[in-house]
Every structure is written in C-alpha cells, then in structure tokens.
Amino acid sequence: MKTIDHIYINGKFVKPRGNEVHNLINPTTKEIIGQVTLGNVKDTQDAIAAAKEAFKTFSKTTVEERGQMLQRLHDVIMANSDALVLAAVEEYGAPIGATTARLHFAAKNFLYNKEVMEEYEFVKYIGKAKVVLEPLGVIGLITPWNANYTHISTKLAPAIAAGCTVVIKASELSTIQTQLLTECFHEAGIPAGVINFVNGRGDVVGSELTRHPDVAMISFTGSTQVGKIIARDATETMTRLTLELGGKSPSIILDDADFSKAIPLAVMTGFSNSGQACHAGTRLIVPEGRLEEVKNLVKKTVESIKVGNPLENGTFIGPMVSQKQYDTVQRYIKLGIEEGAELVIGGEGNPEGLEHGYFVKPTVFANVTMDMSIAKEEIFGPVLSILTFKTEEEAVDIANNTIYGLSAYISTSNLEKANHIASQIVSGRVLINGLHDEPKAPFGGFKQSGIGREFGAYGLEAYVEPKTILGYDTPEI
Ligand code: NAD
Numbered sequence: 411m412k413t414i415d416h417i418y419i420n421g422k423f424v425k426p427r428g429n430e431v432h433n434l435i436n437p438t439t440k441e442i443i444g445q446v447t448l449g450n451v452k453d454t455q456d457a458i459a460a461a462k463e464a465f466k467t468f469s470k471t472t473v474e475e476r477g478q479m480l481q482r483l484h485d486v487i488m489a490n491s492d493a494l495v496l497a498a499v500e501e502y503g504a505p506i507g508a509t510t511a512r513l514h515f516a517a518k519n520f521l522y523n524k525e526v527m528e529e530y531e532f533v534k535y536i537g538k539a540k541v542v543l544e545p546l547g548v549i550g551l552i553t554p555w556n557a558n559y560t561h562i563s564t565k566l567a568p569a570i571a572a573g574c575t576v577v578i579k580a581s582e583l584s585t586i587q588t589q590l591l592t593e594c595f596h597e598a599g600i601p602a603g604v605i606n607f608v609n610g611r612g613d614v615v616g617s618e619l620t621r622h623p624d625v626a627m628i629s630f631t632g633s634t635q636v637g638k639i640i641a642r643d644a645t646e647t648m649t650r651l652t653l654e655l656g657g658k659s660p661s662i663i664l665d666d667a668d669f670s671k672a673i674p675l676a677v678m679t680g681f682s683n684s685g686q687a688c689h690a691g692t693r694l695i696v697p698e699g700r701l702e703e704v705k706n707l708v709k710k711t712v713e714s715i716k717v718g719n720p721l722e723n724g725t726f727i728g729p730m731v732s733q734k735q736y737d738t739v740q741r742y743i744k745l746g747i748e749e750g751a752e753l754v755i756g757g758e759g760n761p762e763g764l765e766h767g768y769f770v771k772p773t774v775f776a777n778v779t780m781d782m783s784i785a786k787e788e789i790f791g792p793v794l795s796i797l798t799f800k801t802e803e804e805a806v807d808i809a810n811n812t813i814y815g816l817s818a819y820i821s822t823s824n825l826e827k828a829n830h831i832a833s834q835i836v837s838g839r840v841l842i843n844g845l846h847d848e849p850k851a852p853f854g855g856f857k858q859s860g861i862g863r864e865f866g867a868y869g870l871e872a873y874v875e876p877k878t879i880l881g882y883d884t885p886e887i
Contacts, residue, residue, distance in 0.1 A: 412444035414585050417453055417609055418592045420460035421602025426453045428610065432582055437503040437729040438720060438767040446585040449608040454577070454618040457606035461548040461575040462624050464603025469545045469573045473532075476570055477524050482598040483570070484520040487559075490594050491517070494559060494587065501586045502555060503728040503768070505720045508683065515849070516559035522849050523567035526870055530571075540882040543874040545573035546650065547626030550619035552612070552640070554632045555581035555731050556686045556790075559591060564864050565629040566605065572873035577625070578607045579615045583731055612636060623647045629872070630654065631688075634788075634814075634858050641861075652862035652872045654688070655855055656788040657816030660809035661691035662831065664802065664822035665700065672821035673707035677794065679819055679845060681715065681772055684727045685792030686735070688859075689817040689839070693778075693785060695805050698798040701776065705754050708774050708796070712755045715772060718764060727792055729768040736768040739791030743773050746784040751775035751795070780811050788814070802827070806834045815856030817841065838863070 412434070416423040428450030436443045449457075487494065491513055498509045534541045549569050553561035558580060569576050580588040592607045608615050616636075620628050620643040627650035630640050634655040644651055661676040663669070679691040696704045720728035730736040743758050756773025770791055778785050778795035785795050799805040809818060815837040822828045822843070832840040838854045850866035862872050 411442070412586055414444060414446040414589050414609065417449050417457070418596065418605070418607040419453075419457045420464075420606065421596070423596075426450065426609070428453055428614075430611075432585075434501065434585055435732070436500055437731055438500075440767060443500065444586060446582070446609050448582070449610040449615055451614060451618045453608050454579075454610070454615045455622070457577040457608050458548060458619070458622050458624050460603040460606050461577050464601060465545075465547055465575045468575050468601060468604050471573060473527055476573065477528060479598065479600055480520040480524040480527070480567060480570055483567070483595065483600070484517045486594045486598045487513070487517040487520075487563075487591070490590065494590055494594075497587045497590050498558065499720045501584065502558070502731055503720050504683065505725040505728050507723065507725075509720075512557055512560050516563040518849070519560070519563040519567045522866075523571045523870065526568075526850060526867055527571035530867060530870055532874070538880060540879045542877045542879065543871075544877050546873055546875050547574060548624055549574045549576045549873065550625045550628045551576050551578045552616050552619065552628060552630045552632065553578070553580045553584075555583035556683060556688070558584035558587045561631045562588070562591060564869070565631075568864075568870045568873050569629075570600075570604070571870055574626075574873050575604045576606065577619060578605065579610060579612075579619055580607075582609070582611060585609055616640070617643060620644050620649060621646065625649055627651065627873070637860065650872070652854075652864065653860045654853075654864060655816075655858060655860040656814060657688045657690070657855065657859050658693060658786065658788050658812045658814045659689055659691045659817040659819065659837070660693045660695050660812075660835075661819040662695045662805050662809055662821070663697075663704075664805070664820070664824070664827065665697045666823045667821040668823065669700065669703060669707060673704055674711040675821065675844070676819065677708055677711045677774070678726070680794040681727055681792045684730070685739075685772070686731065686790050691817065691819045692789065692794055693808075694794055694796045695808050696796060696798055698800050701796070701798055704796060705776055709755050712772050712774060717761050717769060717772060727772055730770055730791055731768070733768060735791065736770060739770045739789060739793060742784055742787070742789045742791070742793055743770075746773075746775045746778075746782065746793070746795075749782045749784065750777075751782060751784060752777040754796070756793075780808060786812065802831065806831060810834075810836045813858040816854075816859035
C-alpha cells in the first residue's frame with residue numbers, strides 16, 4: 411500500500427491542506443494499492459503563488475541555463491525509467507512494451523524542446539519594430555490518465571524552454587506515477603517554485619487553476635466535454651488556452667491497398683494504448699465490395715492479439731483504467747448491438763479467464779452507419795466500427811463527417827491519390843501508409859478536437875507572448 415500525502419510546492423514536498431482521501435486501484439486486479447490525500451483550493455493558490463514568485467527570476471534565465479535544466483530532466487527520468495514504467499503498468503494497466511516506449515519518448519521530449527529552444531528566435535525584427543517573444547507567466551498544466559508521463563513532459567518541456575513556471579494537476583488516476591515523476595523533477599535540481607504539483611480533483615484544483623487571475627495559460631489534454639468547461643471558465647480572466655481533446659479518427663483503406671498489411675495495421679492503430687488513445691483510428695472506412703474480405707482479416711487479426719496481464723511481454727491490450735471506463739466500454743458495445751450493427755468479433759463481458767480485472771473484449775462492428783452512436787462518439791476503449799464507401803469522394807465525406815479532427819490514416823499503393831485525399835481530410839495529422847511520427851511537427855486538433863498545437867516550434871509558441879517595441883533604436887525625441 412502506498413500512501414501519498416504530499417504535494418510539491420516551492421521545491422518542497424508538503425502536506426496538503428485538503429483532507430479528501432481517494433483510493434488508488436490496480437486495474438489488472440481491482441485491488442486497492444494506495445491512497446492519496448487530495449489538495450484543495452487553498453493548496454492550489456499556494457502553488458500558484460510559488461510559481462508567480464519563481465517566475466520573476468526564472469523568466470530572466472538564459473537559453474543556456476534552461477538548456478542545462480532540460481538536459482537534467484531528461485537524464486533523471488532515464489535514470490529512473492524502470493520504476494516509472496512499473497508504476498504505469500501497475501496503476502494504469504498499460505502493457506509494458508508500449509509503456510517503456512512512451513516513457514523514453516517522454517524523456518526525449520525534454521531534448522527535442524531543448525533543440526527547438528536553441529533554434530528559436532526569441533527576438534525578431536519586423537520592419538522598424540523589435541518583437542520580443544516573452545515568457546507568458548504561470549502555466550497550469552492539466553493532464554489525463556492515458557499517457558501520464560508523455561502528457562506532462564509535452565507541456566512541461568516547452569514551458570521550461572520558454573521561461574515559464576508551472577503548476578501541474580495530473581489525473582487523480584495517475585497519482586503514483588506523478589508522485590515518482592515529481593521526485594525526478596526534484597532530483598533534477600530545478601529552481602524552487604518553477605515546477606509545482608498539486609494532487610486533486612478536476613472540479614477543485616483544475617477549476618481553481620483555470621479561474622485564477624495569476625495563471626496566464628492553461629495547457630489541457632483531456633475530453634472535449636471538460637475542454638469546454640475550461641474554455642468557459644478561462645473567459646473571465648482571458649487565460650490563454652491550448653486544448654488537446656478527443657477524437658474519432660478515420661482509417662481509410664483504398665481498394666488498391668495491400669489488405670493483408672493494411673487491415674492488421676488499421677486494427678492495431680485502433681487498439682493502440684488498449685484503445686485508450688485520443689488519436690486511435692476507430693473508424694475503418696473500406697470499399698463496399700471488399701467487406702467480407704475485410705471482416706475475415708479483422709477477425710484473424712483480433713484473434714492474434716494478446717489481451718491480458720500488462721506485465722507480460724507480448725500483451726497488446728491491458729485492462730481499462732477504471733471501473734468507470736470499463737462500464738463506458740461495455741455500454742457502447744451493448745449500444746452497438748442494439749443500434750443494429752453487426753458484431754464481427756468481441757462483445758459484452760470480460761474475455762474468458764480475465765474476470766479479475768477491468769478487461770474488455772476487443773470488439774469490432776461492421777455494417778455501421780454514421781447515425782449510430784458507436785460511429786459518432788469517442789468510446790476510448792478497444793471498439794472499432796467498419797463503414798463502407800462506394801467512391802473515394804464518399805470515403806472522404808465519411809471521414810470528415812464527425813465533430814472531431816485529430817488524426818486520420820490512409821492506406822493505398824497510389825501515393826498521388828493518398829496526398830490528394832490528405833489535402834481534403836479535416837484533421838490535425840494525416841498518416842499515409844504507416845504509423846510515422848515527427849516529434850517536432852505540430853500535433854493537435856481541428857474542430858472539437860482542440861485549439862492550438864503541441865510539439866516543436868508551434869508548441870513552444872503557445873508559451874510566449876509577442877511584445878512589439880517601436881523606437882528601440884531612437885536615441886532621443
Ligand atoms: P477528462 O477530461 O475527464 O480529465 C482530464 C483532466 O481534466 C483530469 O486531470 C481531470 O481531473 C481534469 N478536470 C476534470 N474536470 C475539470 C474542470 N472542471 N476543470 C479543470 N480540470 C478538470 O479526461 P480523461 O478521462 O482523464 O482522459 C480521456 C480523454 O482525454 C479522452 O477524451 C481523450 O480523447 C482525451 N485525450 C486527448 C489527447 C489529445 O492529445 N488530443 C490525448 C490524450 C487524451
């Protein structure tokens with residue numbers, strides 16, 4: 411049993427004033443593995459005050475000084491990688507292979523941002539003006555449970571690079587992971603008050619961060635529903651916002667693709683992070699005349715996927731993070747059947763022998779139409795929908811027929827066609843023939859998938875504010 415009864419303010423681990431206690435549960439076994447004492451509004455205000463005070467000096471540090479800090483943050487996370495990975499497996503249920511890769515990415519984020527910062531022009535000249543890109547101030551970082559280390563580093567690294575100070579509010583479901591990560595930040599010797607961390611509920615700590623006049627910006631990753639609450643709460647103080655929200659991403663498989671590779675790839679993309687991924691390609695859009703072949707390949711692929719203990723090598727799908735998430739996934743599977751979709755594989759209940767945890771059956775529906783809830787709404791679990799098209803124009807229409815616009819996937823052997831379709835897709839990222847990544851290219855959503863971008867120079871830019879100085883070279887009136 412772990413007892414987490416400290417938050418991190420002004421370089422010290424301190425007891426929170428809040429006294430609400432929350433149980434921490436291992437989703438693989440449903441056992442209580444710890445308890446956390448949650449911070450309250452006053453704790454949040456103390457953390458904001460510490461960040462505000464630290465900003466006075468931190469905002470004046472040099473690129474070189476901040477570069478050394480980013481390097482140290484990377485090094486210390488890598489030095490503690492085994493413990494961090496195990497905590498994510500235990501607390502979140504993420505399969506160990508993918509968790510290790512994500513942890514390495516989270517550490518690398520600090521180095522990518524170091525490079526971006528070193529190349530970034532913090533002073534520009536535009537005609538007669540000198541334009542200074544100044545650090546924004548205190549930033550509130552609010553993150554979800556599905557990739558805790560990645561989300562925190564994706565926000566913290568550009569904040570440090572820009573010269574901002576932060577208060578982190580991670581998900582209550584990621585407390586053990588965030589506690590370990592905060593210990594790493596402490597070990598990295600970052601000046602007191604630059605990084606502060608408060609455990610707590612979204613509608614208490616998150617809400618106070620959003621409304622507080624001394625917080626210049628909220629960088630949020632989470633559901634579209636909570637993103638809308640944050641956007642409303644931020645209006646009063648004109649708090650800047652970066653919102654990384656939900657998705658219902660399409661995987662378009664064209665007739666000329668090699669289906670023996672494209673269909674397994676599309677299924678694995680849809681099930682990535684046990685289906686709990688914002689960018690998961692959860693709508694497979696396939697040629698109508700090839701539906702039977704697609705269903706057979708989907709079945710074969712799903713049967714080959716290992717669902718089970720996230721600690722075992724080779725496991726691709728672990729448990730859902732919580733009872734709530736398990737119930738949500740079960741509800742959508744039931745709804746898909748009730749709405750008349752054809753169950754290709756999977757269904758309600760736990761996979762056989764996995765009744766002890768929040769495990770669900772990887773499930774795929776065919777004959778799905780865009781008016782069905784399973785086609786429109788983000789499920790955030792391993793549940794995929796197959797939709798069919800007659801023409802490529804129709805495939806694009808189906809892909810764009812959503813309130814979301816985070817990611818899209820295209821498989822075809824005709825690259826010209828792929829790029830033409832990519833230009834018509836309304837989405838922040840389009841991946842052609844594979845799961846490519848470029849950590850310095852922007853990531854974010856069109857439409858209700860968000861506002862703003864993360865990663866690279868676009869990500870850094872969210873943490874600075876341009877100040878135009880005219881007459882900077884005028885010695886006297
Ligand atoms: P969530 O929106 O329920 O919670 C996210 C965070 O917001 C948590 O820390 C929560 O405590 C906090 N919060 C809740 N209410 C709040 C309020 N009123 N004010 C301020 N903060 C509040 O999301 P979740 O269930 O933790 O994560 C799953 C969601 O995250 C999915 O919708 C998924 O698509 C989204 N997500 C998006 C991306 C992306 O990059 N676009 C990445 C990962 C996850």
